Amino acid sequence: PAQVISIVNHKGGVGKTTTVINLAKALSLYGLKVLMIDMDSQGNLSQCYNVHEPEQQIIDSLLSDVPIPVVPIADNLYLAPSDIRMAARESDLTNSIGSERRLTIKISQIRDQYDYILIDCPPSLGICTTCSLVASDGCIVPIQAEASAYHGVANLLNHISDIRTYANPPLNIKGFVFTMIDKRLNLHADMMGHIKNSFKGVHIFDTVISQSKAVKESQVAKEDLFTCDPTSVPWIQYKTLATELLNL
Amino acid sequence: PAQVISIVNHKGGVGKTTTVINLAKALSLYGLKVLMIDMDSQGNLSQCYNVHEPEQQIIDSLLSDVPIPVVPIADNLYLAPSDIRMAARESDLTNSIGSERRLTIKISQIRDQYDYILIDCPPSLGICTTCSLVASDGCIVPIQAEASAYHGVANLLNHISDIRTYANPPLNIKGFVFTMIDKRLNLHADMMGHIKNSFKGVHIFDTVISQSKAVKESQVAKEDLFTCDPTSVPWIQYKTLATELLNL
Numbered sequence A, B: 001p002a003q004v005i006s007i008v009n010h011k012g013g014v015g016k017t018t019t020v021i022n023l024a025k026a027l028s029l030y031g032l033k034v035l036m037i038d039m040d041s042q043g044n045l046s047q048c049y050n051v052h053e054p055e056q057q058i059i060d061s062l063l064s065d066v067p068i069p070v071v072p073i074a075d076n077l078y079l080a081p082s083d084i085r086m087a088a089r090e091s092d093l094t095n096s097i098g099s100e101r102r103l104t105i106k107i108s109q110i111r112d113q114y115d116y117i118l119i120d121c122p123p124s125l126g127i128c129t130t131c132s133l134v135a136s137d138g139c140i141v142p143i144q145a146e147a148s149a150y151h152g153v154a155n156l157l158n159h160i161s162d163i164r165t166y167a168n169p170p171l172n173i174k175g176f177v178f179t180m181i182d183k184r185l186n187l188h189a190d191m192m193g194h195i196k197n198s199f200k201g202v203h204i205f206d207t208v209i210s211q212s213k214a215v216k217e218s219q220v221a222k223e224d225l226f227t228c229d230p231t232s233v234p235w236i237q238y239k240t241l242a243t244e245l246l247n248l
């Protein structure tokens, strides 16, 4: 059955969606069958694959008896899409019975079909992130080496701790991964050291994702990095991240 | 009475908080009295001023009879703070009577004391953003020149249109401001042109905010750009943005 991993950070624009796209592709190229779930009502992940206004989307399966809708993307790569219409229905989900467990139940129906299920979380600690974490075996936290990142870590760790106490005890943190790092900035190097020292109990991946125009270009092209430019630095880094994850 | 302006964009990490900090400072240096309101339960704006775990915060004034709490920051510059505890109480706000108008009512009690009130919105189109837009005369939309930005514009314009139809007819868009622009990237120049052509009815500020390490350094130092490095390019740009806003 699949390893279910949430890509989570309530800070906006830290590379969650970018990490889901490229980590999923790297895992799929290993021959592993990967499902990506778009739990962000902004639907960026779905937009990146040109899946616009999907008739069946993840929120439908959480509010009714239908299964998780799955769209094939490439070899070994699948997507459960979302879009802005999810935002209007989020409160229905919050108010539903057993709200926090609904994604867990739906995933359990399809877990055997995949090796990995990666869940793209929105920039908040609300119901969508909670459902994702409750349904997950582990989580990966993309994090920038900036002032705002440092403050967010403690809040995120508290939220994960509550999830473990009250809803999903086995949930573990696969690791934090530094993203959008500019090697020429002392500030980034200093902040990475500062974060490592302040949160010693947390596993931090050795792989660091560099700030790179290749990422931006791949998203304009609506492709993952491998398809767009497999020689690019961030692709090699995401491939290494996948290897690191598999070896944990 | 004050001009109330929301700094809004549901896309994460586009520079909303950075824009509030530096636009507010620029306006205050003109001798205008400016209040910044932190409507983001992550409380980044408050953290940037070293206001941590404020005993009185904005959510208290929205859920009870107390006035908006105001902390003096500098000459002509004030802050109504927030922190992660707001997240736990957001559903109380959503479920409260007249929820969308509560910020409007509280602001009306203090409007005469300020020239500008800038509201920092979270990366979502939920109750906090709605309250902010309902309370505002106008809004400014920081936007990156990236693929994700393009998709988000239409959704944001629809949300603003609904707010105008059902809650706040006079609400206008002061303008979109491009942020984190890397002049060396053709991709950014192309995307700026693409966005301008696709959304012709929308005012776009001439001022563009460049990607700059000075911004990151100022936030590590917990200062606005003027205090940290008034010779820096982004400070000059935010000062020019303030002038452009005042001349609208």
Ligand SMILES: Nc1ncnc2c1ncn2[C@@H]1O[C@H](COP(=O)(O)OP(=O)(O)OP(=O)(O)O)[C@@H](O)[C@H]1O
Pocket: A011, A012, A013, A014, A015, A016, A017, A018, A019, A040, A044, A121, A122, A123, A179, A180, A181, A209, A210, A211, A212, A213, A215, A216, A219, A234, B010, B011, B012, B013, B123, B144, B146, B147, B148
């Ligand atoms: N390594 C990188 N180098 C350069 N640009 C990047 C990198 N990673 C992500 N980006 C860009 O930064 C922006 C934000 O990335 P992304 O959308 O993946 O973050 P996110 O955490 O999913 O945001 P949100 O919180 O809004 O969901 C995107 O425009 C993306 O193309």
Ligand SMILES: Nc1ncnc2c1ncn2[C@@H]1O[C@H](COP(=O)(O)OP(=O)(O)OP(=O)(O)O)[C@@H](O)[C@H]1O
Pocket: A010, A011, A012, A013, A123, A144, A146, A147, A148, B011, B012, B013, B014, B015, B016, B017, B018, B019, B040, B044, B121, B122, B123, B179, B180, B181, B209, B210, B211, B212, B213, B215, B216, B219, B234
């Ligand atoms: N012009 C710039 N140049 C370089 N870095 C910038 C610039 N503007 C903002 N940043 C950095 O980008 C990150 C995101 O900026 P900011 O927090 O202002 O965005 P936001 O839209 O408020 O994010 P959120 O959606 O999470 O509230 C911060 O670490 C900030 O220091």
Ligand SMILES: [Mg+2]
Pocket: A016, A017, A018, A040, A044, A045, A120, A121, A122
């Ligand atoms: Mg995302």
Ligand SMILES: [Mg+2]
Pocket: B016, B017, B018, B040, B044, B045, B120, B121, B122
């Ligand atoms: Mg912010």
